[in-house]
Each structure stands twice: as structure tokens, then as C-alpha cells.
Amino acid sequence: MSEQLAEVIASARRIVFFGGAGVSTESGIPDFRSGKGLYQRWLGPYFSPEDILSHHFFTNHTAEFFDYYRKNLLHPQAKPNPAHLALAKLEAQGKLSAVITQNIDGLHQAAGSQRVLELHGSVLRNRCVRCGTSYPMERILEAEGIPRCECGATVKPDVVLYGESLNQQVLDEAVAELAAADTLIVGGTSLVVQPAAGLTRAFTGEHLVLINSSRTALDSHAELVIREPIGQALGSAVS
Known part of the structure; x- marks a missing residue:
């Protein structure tokens, strides 16, 4: 071949x-849909990965979103x-x-x-939802809980979530x-x-x-x- x-x-x-x-x-x-992909991992009875990686979940369960995001979508050593x-x-x-x-x-x-x-989009780009200040991936990795901008607002990854x-x-x-x-x-x-x-x-x-x-x-x-x-x-x- x-x-x-x-x-x-x-x-x-x-x-x-x-x-x-x-x-x-x-x-x-890891990929998403194969037998060993992210979508095959048990997350409990209430939310699927598609739910967690959605704009609605990001907006309404921001801390939980970032907990999942850091553990599953960031691979700085790759x-x-x-x-x-x-x-x-x-x-x-x-x-x-x-x-x-x-x-x-x-x-x-x-x-x-x-x-x-x-x-x-890209995990390497992150932006404040209020003032637009840009941050590298390290800002997300090093934050405890929700990453914040200097202005106090949430720093959102520049990735396209479900619903966006x-x-x-x-x-x-x-x-x-x-x-x-x-x-x-x-x-x-x-x-x-x-x-x-x-x-x-x-x-x-x-x-x-x-x-x-x-x-x-x-x-x-x-x-x-x-x-x-x-x-x-x-x-x-x-x-």
C-alpha cells in the first residue's frame, strides 16, 4: 500500500x-469514538462527553467543565x-x-x-470572555478550578464546543x-x-x-x- x-x-x-x-x-x-476513545469512558449516569464538551455545560457547570477538560483534552507532553x-x-x-x-x-x-x-480551534489559544486577553495553555493547566483573567472573568479555550x-x-x-x-x-x-x-x-x-x-x-x-x-x-x- x-x-x-x-x-x-x-x-x-x-x-x-x-x-x-x-x-x-x-x-x-486518545481519539473520541474508537473502542478506547474518550466517549467510551464511564462518567456516571448524568452526563455524556458530548454534554460536558458543550457550550451549555461550559456556561452552567464551568468548574466541572474545566476538570474534565484538563484531564482529557490537554496533553502538553505529546x-x-x-x-x-x-x-x-x-x-x-x-x-x-x-x-x-x-x-x-x-x-x-x-x-x-x-x-x-x-x-x-486549538487548546494552545485561550481568551478572556470579557476583555479578550489571550493566554497560553499553561494558564489553564496551572489554574485551580476555573481559570481567571486579570480582569476576573473566565478564560475560555479557543475550541469549538458542541452548540457553537x-x-x-x-x-x-x-x-x-x-x-x-x-x-x-x-x-x-x-x-x-x-x-x-x-x-x-x-x-x-x-x-x-x-x-x-x-x-x-x-x-x-x-x-x-x-x-x-x-x-x-x-x-x-x-x-
């Missing part, structure tokens, strides 16, 4: 990569894996025009990627990148989270590659479907 992927990459002129949580599992960050590094290398070679990611961990940038469109809208500028840029690409590599995502997953419809190029551990709705449309770990697949195909 790696040889076939290498051939697709070699023939491509403008690649876009569209990725999800599976890209970062090899960095030790490092880029071969998938992140391979994508950064493709961009440096002029092959890849953009990474569109559903992840919030910042590992694509840590690997060296420059053009990263973060559909769901995606950034329209990021969406528009993602659609433009997909429409201009001749090759789309989709990796580490089950393509079930909307509206992000629906963006792939903007791609009308020549080559579609799927790298994921389980089936997706796009498998039947793909030129190449790979079930290997994404770091292994991309790492061996990018020279």
Missing part, C-alpha cells in the same frame, strides 16, 4: 490533507509523530498546500506545517483549498462529525486516498483505501 500511496503523491501537483483524531493517537492522544512530520515534509517540498484538521492539539504546527486550518459554530473564515479557506486540490488524502477520521466532514464534498480532483482503521462513507469513492496506522502509511510513502 505504501508504494501505491507513494505513486499517488509523486503524481500529485496540489495535495490537501484532511485529518481527524486518528492522526494524533500515535502521539499518545510530540508530533511520523504522520505529522511527513505532512510537514510534503508542504516543504511544495506538494501539499494545506492541512485541514479537526484536531485541537497543535501538533501539525509543532511538526513544522505552516498552512494549517483548524476547524475546531465553526469559524466561517476557516471554513471558507478550507473549501477553497479542497476545491483547488487535485489530490485529497483523508486520514484518521471516521467522517461522521458535521459540518466538518461535509467539507470533503468540495473536492472534485483526481486522486482520493483514505487512511483510516475503520470504514468511512467515502471508501467506495476512493482510489486507494489504507487500513494501516497513518504514521506508518505516510511515513513510509513520503521520502
Whole structure:
């Protein structure tokens, strides 16, 4: 499979990569929907992870939100894996025009990627809900209970919670990148989270590659479907 992927990459002129949580599992960050994902962990009878990671819960149960958020979504020790590094290398070679990611961990940038469109925001950015002052992730990690700004208001992570809208500028840029690409590599995502997953419809190029551990709705449309770990697949195909 790696040889076939290498051939697709070699023939491509403008690649876009569209990725999800599976890209970062090899960095030790759990995904959400797999058998070992965050959504399988017992949280008690009252709230699901979707409930806790919602705007409503953040607003009405702020301390509990941050307790869950720190324990499950912040991984300051995580490092880029071969998938992140391979994508950064493709961009440096002029092959890849953009990474569109559903992840919030910042590992694509840590690997060296420059053009990263973060559909769901980033844990590395945090902002006061009142005055807009920006804070790094350390502000959240070091706070006891609810992180506060110097003005006294809550510091909110720049991540898109359930019930919140995606950034329209990021969406528009993602659609433009997909429409201009001749090759789309989709990796580490089950393509079930909307509206992000629906963006792939903007791609009308020549080559579609799927790298994921389980089936997706796009498998039947793909030129190449790979079930290997994404770091292994991309790492061996990018020279």
C-alpha cells in the first residue's frame, strides 16, 4: 500500500490533507469514538462527553467543565509523530498546500506545517470572555478550578464546543483549498462529525486516498483505501 500511496503523491501537483483524531493517537492522544476513545469512558449516569464538551455545560457547570477538560483534552507532553512530520515534509517540498484538521492539539504546527486550518480551534489559544486577553495553555493547566483573567472573568479555550459554530473564515479557506486540490488524502477520521466532514464534498480532483482503521462513507469513492496506522502509511510513502 505504501508504494501505491507513494505513486499517488509523486503524481500529485496540489495535495490537501484532511485529518481527524486518528492522526494524533500515535502521539499518545486518545481519539473520541474508537473502542478506547474518550466517549467510551464511564462518567456516571448524568452526563455524556458530548454534554460536558458543550457550550451549555461550559456556561452552567464551568468548574466541572474545566476538570474534565484538563484531564482529557490537554496533553502538553505529546510530540508530533511520523504522520505529522511527513505532512510537514510534503508542504516543504511544495506538494501539499494545506492541512485541514479537526484536531485541537497543535501538533501539525509543532511538526513544522505552516498552512494549517483548524476547524475546531486549538487548546494552545485561550481568551478572556470579557476583555479578550489571550493566554497560553499553561494558564489553564496551572489554574485551580476555573481559570481567571486579570480582569476576573473566565478564560475560555479557543475550541469549538458542541452548540457553537465553526469559524466561517476557516471554513471558507478550507473549501477553497479542497476545491483547488487535485489530490485529497483523508486520514484518521471516521467522517461522521458535521459540518466538518461535509467539507470533503468540495473536492472534485483526481486522486482520493483514505487512511483510516475503520470504514468511512467515502471508501467506495476512493482510489486507494489504507487500513494501516497513518504514521506508518505516510511515513513510509513520503521520502
